[in-house]
Amino acid sequence: MTTVADPEGHLSPASPGGDDVAPTTTDGHIELVEHYSAHNYHPLPIVVAEADGAWVTDVEGTRYLDMLAAYSALNFGHRHPDLIAAAHAQLDKVTLTSRAFHNDQMGRFCKGLAELCGMEMVLPMNSGAEAVETAVKTARRWGYDVKGVPEDRAKIVTCEGNFHGRTITIVSFSTDASAKGGFGPFTPGFETVPYGDAVALEAALADPDVVAFLVEPIQGEAGVIVPPEGYMRRARQLCDANRVLLIADEIQSGLGRTGRTFACEHEDVQPDVYVVGKALGGGIVPISAVVSTREVLGVFRPGEHGSTFGGNPLACAIGIEVLRLLGTGEYQQRSDELGTALIERVRAEAPAAAVSEVRGKGLWVGIELAPEAAPARAVCERLMEMGVLAKDTHETTVRLAPPLCVTQEDLDWAAERILTALAERLD
Ligand SMILES: Cc1ncc(COP(=O)(O)O)c(C=O)c1O
Numbered sequence: 004m005t006t007v008a009d010p011e012g013h014l015s016p017a018s019p020g021g022d023d024v025a026p027t028t029t030d031g032h033i034e035l036v037e038h039y040s041a042h043n044y045h046p047l048p049i050v051v052a053e054a055d056g057a058w059v060t061d062v063e064g065t066r067y068l069d070m071l072a073a074y075s076a077l078n079f080g081h082r083h084p085d086l087i088a089a090a091h092a093q094l095d096k097v098t099l100t101s102r103a104f105h106n107d108q109m110g111r112f113c114k115g116l117a118e119l120c121g122m123e124m125v126l127p128m129n130s131g132a133e134a135v136e137t138a139v140k141t142a143r144r145w146g147y148d149v150k151g152v153p154e155d156r157a158k159i160v161t162c163e164g165n166f167h168g169r170t171i172t173i174v175s176f177s178t179d180a181s182a183k184g185g186f187g188p189f190t191p192g193f194e195t196v197p198y199g200d201a202v203a204l205e206a207a208l209a210d211p212d213v214v215a216f217l218v219e220p221i222q223g224e225a226g227v228i229v230p231p232e233g234y235m236r237r238a239r240q241l242c243d244a245n246r247v248l249l250i251a252d253e254i255q256s257g258l259g260r261t262g263r264t265f266a267c268e269h270e271d272v273q274p275d276v277y278v279v280g281k282a283l284g285g286g287i288v289p290i291s292a293v294v295s296t297r298e299v300l301g302v303f304r305p306g307e308h309g310s311t312f313g314g315n316p317l318a319c320a321i322g323i324e325v326l327r328l329l330g331t332g333e334y335q336q337r338s339d340e341l342g343t344a345l346i347e348r349v350r351a352e353a354p355a356a357a358v359s360e361v362r363g364k365g366l367w368v369g370i371e372l373a374p375e376a377a378p379a380r381a382v383c384e385r386l387m388e389m390g391v392l393a394k395d396t397h398e399t400t401v402r403l404a405p406p407l408c409v410t411q412e413d414l415d416w417a418a419e420r421i422l423t424a425l426a427e428r429l430d
Contacts, residue, residue: 027062028062028063029048029049029050029061029062029063032050032062033048033050047383047384047387047392047394048387049061049067049387049392050062054069054081054082055080055081055082056080056081056082056406056408056409057069057072057080057081057405057406057408057409057410057413058081058413059081059392065390066390067387067390067391067392068390068391068392068405068409068413068416068417069081069392069405069406070386070391070392070393070403070404070405070417071392071393071394071402071403071404071405072286072404072405072406072407073281073286074223074255074281074394074404075223075255075256075258075260075281075282075367075404076280076281076282076284076286077282077286077406078258078259078260078281078282078286078334078406078407079282079285079286079325079328079334079406079407079408080286080406080407080408080409081286081406082286083285083286083328083408085324085327085328086285086286086287086321086324086325086328087287088324089285089320089321089323089324090285090287090288090317090320090321092320093108093316093317093320093321094317096316097316098315098316098317099312099315099316099317100315100316101311101312101315102309102310102311102313102314106314106315106316106319107316108316108319108320108323109127109314109316109319111319111323112125112127112314112319112320112322112323112326113125113127113314115322115323115326115327116279116283116292116294116322116326117294119264119326119329119330120265120277120279120294121273122277122294122295122296123295123296123297123300124294124295124296124297124299124300124301125292125293125294125300126141126292126293126294126300126303126308126313127290127291127292127313127314127318127319128280128290128291128292128293128310128313129289129290129291129310129312129313129318130168130280130289130291131167131168131254131255131278131280131281131291132167132168132169132170132173133168133170133291133310133313134254134278134279134280134291134292134293135167135168135170135173135217135252135254135278136168136170136172136173137278137293137308138215138217138250138252138276138278138293139159139172139173139215139217140308141276141293141295141299141300141302141303142157142159142214142215142217142248142250142276143157143159143192143214144302144303144307145214145215145248145298145299145302146212146214146215148302149298149299149302150214150246152211152212152214153212156212157192157212157214158192158193158194158210158212158213158214159176159192159193159194159213159214159215159216159217160193160194160195160196160204160207160208160213160215160216160217160247161176161193161194161195161196161216161217161218162195162196162197162198162217162218162219162222163178163195163196163197163198164178164179164198164222164225164228165177165178165195165198165217165218165219165222165225166179166182166219166222166223166224166225167217167219167252167254169182171186171189171190172189172190174186174189175189175190175191175193176193176195176217178195194207194210194213198218198222198225198228198230199228199230199231199234201233201234201237201238201241204216204237204238204241205241208241208242208244208245208247209245213245213247214247214248215247215248215249215250215276216238216241216242216247216248216249216250217250217252218235218238218249218250218251218252219251219252219253219255219256220235220251220253220256220265220266220267220269220270220272221256221261221266221364221367223255223256223367223402224255224396225396225397226362226369226371226396226397226399226400226402227362227363227367227368227369227400227402228362228369229362229363229364232270233270234270235267235269235270235272236270236271236272238272239272239273239274242275248275248276248299249272249274249275249276250274250275250276250278251265251266251267251272251274251276251277251278252278253265253266253267253277253278253279254278254279254280254281254291255281256367257277257279257282258279258281258282258283258325258329259282259329259334259335259338259365259407260282260338260365260366260367260404260407261338261342261364261365261367262335262336262338262339262340262342262343262364262365262366263335263339263365264329264335265277266364269364275295275296275299276293276294276295276299277293277294277295278291278292278293278294279291279292279294280292282325283322283325284318284321284322284325285321285322285324285325287321288317288318288321289318290318290319290321290322334407334408335365337366337407337408337409338365338366338367338407339365341366341409341411341414342363342364342365342366342367342368343365344411344414345366345368345403345414345418346361346363346368348418349361349368349370349418349421349422352418352422353370353421353422353425354422354425354426354429356373356375356376356429357372357373357375357376357425357426357428357429358370358371358372358373358376358425359371359372359373363403366403366404366405366407366409367403367404368402368403368404369396369400369401369402369403370400370401370402370403370421370425371399371400372399372400372401372425372428374399375428375429376425376428376429377398377399378395378398378399379395379396379397379398379399379400379401380395380398381428382395382401382424382425382428383395383401385424385427386401386420386421386424389420389423389424390420391417391420391421393421401421403417403421405417
């Protein structure tokens with residue numbers, strides 16, 4: 004095909020694409036993506052070309068403060084020097100072996116992650132959804148082999164408003180119509196209870212075929228929903244009483260995001276299974292994992308589950324460095340202190356008529372807009388114009404989740420703009 008980009012990088016609609024001519028403008032890049040990429044996202048109209056720490060620079064040279072951190076995959080910031088160094092060092096050695104052979108990084112990574120989680124075994128995968136799928140398979144197999152549930156009867160209890168990923172099985176237990184509409188038939192074996200409702204949970208777990216309760220300790224995609232105090236503790240008791248696995252999906256809430264290594268720690272709860280991902284790959288590569296006891300993860304035998312890239316040496320080398328950063332406690336502390344101050348400030352200073360609630364833990368904040376100030380997308384677009392990148396979720400919530408290396412000065416700067424954007428919605 005012949006080149007069709009004009010000097011601005013705009014592409015002819017009749018003949019988009021071209022022979023490796025890179026667009027130079029924001030519009031040119033977006034046009035290319037709109038034409039050649041499936042429309043499964045609705046990004047803000049910014050094209051990032053470079054990033055460092057908590058800041059990104061677009062193709063026009065404009066800088067923005069990243070207040071989303073790739074949905075918590077960038078907890079340590081963009082291109083953290085220690086993570087980049089670990090990646091570079093490993094790139095020069097070996098990047099992929101598949102699990103047909105051992106590699107010299109996976110064992111150390113699994114040991115470190117198991118220890119961080121207070122667990123015994125790790126099953127490494129790649130994306131978060133794959134790890135959740137793996138946890139579902141693990142729980143079912145444990146239910147049959149260890150709990151003694153009759154074949155094909157295993158049930159897993161999940162919560163309304165959950166977000167655990169996008170595979171067919173995972174959307175089978177989504178309660179979000181846009182996540183599942185038109186994708187049936189769905190995987191059976193799931194029951195949904197209202198999030199935060201311990202009485203409903205108690206009733207659901209009494210069914211002897213239930214093998215697991217899969218829960219986000221704080222619901223991220225639903226809008227940073229913090230359950231009532233004591234909910235996770237009660238869930239722990241109920242799972243114990245009914246011999247049900249408590250599976251904590253900490254893919255977004257974990258690894259420092261809420262001011263603790265894991266959000267479960269806010270209630271001193273140790274789940275039976277942790278599901279982790281996102282920040283585990285340091286914002287460089289995808290790596291996720293299911294982490295549990297020998298009794299639970301010991302159910303797998305060779306050939307029953309796997310992934311070509313799961314446990315690859317490049318991801319594991321970066322993961323080892325991520326675990327070292329978490330071991331310092333610095334990121335958890337920063338998130339706790341800076342996040343508490345940010346939440347208090349927005350609560351105190353946001354115009355009351357624009358905001359119905361400010362929720363969150365650590366540097367993970369959901370600003371629930373009053374109807375007068377919605378939609379959240381408009382607020383995020385205005386914030387973008389002012390140099391702050393945040394993301395709406397569900398029409399009425401503006402979600403803030405900056406990299407945990409963000410400074411107080413950065414947050415003051417962002418808070419001014421957030422308060423301005425909210426006030427403007429009432430004009
Ligand atoms: C709690 C939770 N679980 C699972 C996932 C899915 O992870 P991934 O997008 O890597 O498949 C997400 C992603 O946002 C998440 O927030």
